[in-house]
Amino acid sequence: MYLSPLHLLTALFACSTALAQTAADPRPDPRFDPTTGQSTQVWRKPMPIDYTHATIEIDIPDVTIPVLTGLTTLRGDVTGLPISRIVLDASGPQPLEPLAASVNGLPVTWKTAAGKLTLNLSDMLPPRSPVVIAIKYNLAYDKNEGEGLTFKAGDPEAELESRRSPFIHAQGQAELNSRWFPLFDSPADRITSEVITTVDSGYQVLSNGRLLSTTPATPGSTQQPRTRWHWALDNEHAPYLVTLAIGKFAIVELGGDSTARPGISMPLYAPQGLEDQAAAMYAKTPDIMAFLENYFDEPYPWPLYAQALTPGFVWGGMENTGATLLTMRSLRGEPGAADELIVHEMAHQWIGNLVTCRHWDHLWLNEGWATFMESLWVQHTQGEDAYRASIADTLRSMITRDALTAPQTPAIVSKRYSNPDDTFEKKDNPYGKGSLVLHMLREQLGREAFDNATRKYLKANRNRAVETDDFRFALEAATGQSLERFFEQWLLRPGIPRLQLEQSFDAGSNLLTLKATQTQLIDRFNPAYALSIPVIATFADGSTRTLTINTTTREFSQVIALSQRPTTLQVDPNLTLMASLRPRLFDLTTGGTSLGEVEVEEPTETLAPTN
Ligand SMILES: [Zn+2]
Structure with a gap:
């Protein structure tokens, strides 16, 4: 499902209400109802x-x-x-x-x-x-x-x-x-x-x-x-x-032999009189189907793919099997403006409909994937810089959305919710955070290995309901890696890491000291993250060297011997970590720093740790 902009505003308002409550009572613990002592977890029927x-x-x-x-x-x-x-x-x-x-x-x-x-x-x-x-x-x-x-x-x-x-x-x-x-x-x-x-x-x-x-x-x-x-x-x-x-729909066939995906009917339902405008906005549908089939290495799984622009539909889109319903607002703007919405809903036809989250605590397997496929479509059509800009957009939204309240907010994978609908709007968000988890896995495991593992996961689980561990097992089997810690820290606990970075360079010894301090809440529920932070050192002759800060502690410093003074140090320039890293660029020539494309105001709310 694609939430509408109007709905996101409602969600933001709801979040600010929750923050106000947190300020009044700094340590509510939503795992239980304090009046009755009853667990607030929701269990599968x-x-x-x-x-x-x-x-x-x-x-x-x-x-x-x-x-x-x-x-x-x-x-x-x-x-x-x-x-x-x-x-x-x-x-x-x-x-x-x-x-x-x-x-x-x-x-x-x-x-x-x-x-x-x-x-x-x-x-x-x-x-x-x-x-x-x-x-x-x-x-x-x-x-x-x-x-x-x-x-x-x-x-x-x-x-x-x-x-x-x-x-x-x-x-x-x-x-x-x-x-x-x-x-x-x-x-x-x-x-x-x-x-x-x-x-x-x-x-x-x-x-x-x-x-x-x-x-x-x-x-x-x-x-x-x-x-x-x-x-x-x-x-x-x-x-x-x-x-x-x-309704009184006109139907336009978007598929056909001359399109990028012959052989599948793709009827577009639009209110009569709007069919030409709708056909222009949804013209990329066959190209998107060809892209998704190629990425998933799995033919489109249903008899046809209808999309219906439906007056009265309040969400952005809903991926009903083979019959997606869409907001009339998607007709606004120039052709192309709805492409990512088309990608999102069509991606669900594989991830969500062919392979379905078993219960709503695993919703990120549906929504994280659909959101991530929007970014991969951008990468496919506009290249690497546009892809990174798309990831930066999502990262900025998570830095501001996911405030410093862990463990008060339920994790992205959590049975703590009062209504299945609530899981779509969690602060530990199945859309944005889910997408960034997939991005991180792809960058850390290697794109080809991740893509191949994803294809095996889809083939092994087609026509099945899955949980988060099914995806982890598939990645581990394909790559030989242990991903328990990764899944635990990014999916089973709320929030994101926030780091303050410092550097000092000793010109006499050519020693560079890098210091990383994790500033997010760290307590018995939330130990420091284990992170590998890439830092690219660029030198006056244009050469570069990749340094890595491997930290598992609240404070960490590392001394690295260099041959000369770097001109700049770029911190995770390819956005491989879902983290607030401040700064993201040290200019050793001017002494300046910047946040680059991830410039965003940090939330200021904080809580005392529980020992
Ligand atoms: Zn969705």
Whole structure:
């Protein structure tokens, strides 16, 4: 998912609120609720049934009224233990109260509470027995937006005919699809899916997979002719990726034999009248698919790649399997302005959809990768300097975003959150920090070794849910390195290292002393980082020498014998470390220092260590 600029502003505001609370109570410990003593960690749901398929039938009698009738059929197999009841997520806009429910063809009783629908079985179902659940229900949405399905009303004053008509779309991530159909909503599960939608004729309907058929349907409440749209995805994906978009779309085919990626259909859905503008903004889609296939060494995994510019969609983009929904704001600017958004959402079709984080504490495996692929696209199209500028952008944002509050904020990989949606906006951010973790690994292990290990990881885990250690194991197996310390210090603890660097050169002995002081909070939860900081010494004759500060302590100094006085010392000029390094350039001729492209104001908040 791509958060919108508006949403990031909200996130920043939320962060500043959290800081104010921290200042009032300097040592809150969010690992537990101080009133009850209860742990605040969120644990993955048990999976008593391995679901394999969902058929979601939706009948919308009038597209202008947010009311629907649904029939959902879930298929699966009981896993390791016998079961006497089945618990589904069914939060709905209000408790999803079935009209009828059956299991294996037999009617069952049910109970609804706290967003769950519990079906009571008359007989125990033994392990590995097949299960077919059918639930019929009505839903009426009090609000039009943000409750599983968004019903965006048409604007009668709009100039474009398509804007005068309504649009409807779904948003399933993180765990929101149960607001329009009952399901076992976990990224650990994988299902094939069908979405069958009946609406007034004249609207386009988009969902995952292939469009199997459109057939005439009986008129609804408006007595208008209606159409039944049957979409199906034969490949398994996580249930949060099931989607639906309905509206007066024009469809432009961006794929084709003359493009960089022949053989895959890439329909672009845009509100009627905006299709030419949209086609210009999304013209790079085939080039981006060719780039991603080449990088991942894995063919695009789904039947087609639709992108839908959807009025009423509040996020930047959502990578529903084979059917990405996108903000209308992506039409702003010159062609090319949306390329990184296209890359981000399409990269998720491999990293996120083909290989899915098992639980939301491992979200960085989805979002860090999608964000990193934006930078690799910049490298591919604009070269090394532009790539470094892209990494510098992300680094600046992490230096300011990730304030000095560790261990008060949950680490990027952490079960400490109150709602799955919160994990997308953490200060220890799965997007920016996740991307920089991947950048660091690639620079430290070597680009070719990292890229090859990534390809093996994808092949080994395709159609699976993964955790952070699955990625670590893949990198370790491919490179022979031990990455336990790397993953522990960059992913399992919050914050980033902040170092003050000093140098002194003795002209008589030609000895250079480099001193590094880690200024971030260091305490029993947060020992000093182990860092290898490259320093490039440049001499008057233009020659250079790479020096390395290897530090594992709060303060560290190193004396290095040189043949002559350097003119400059550049500290980590290739940005191989996710760290605030001050300064990044010593000019020994003038005595000046600078931060170069990573110039950014440091946060000033600090906390006393816990001994
Ligand atoms: Zn994303």
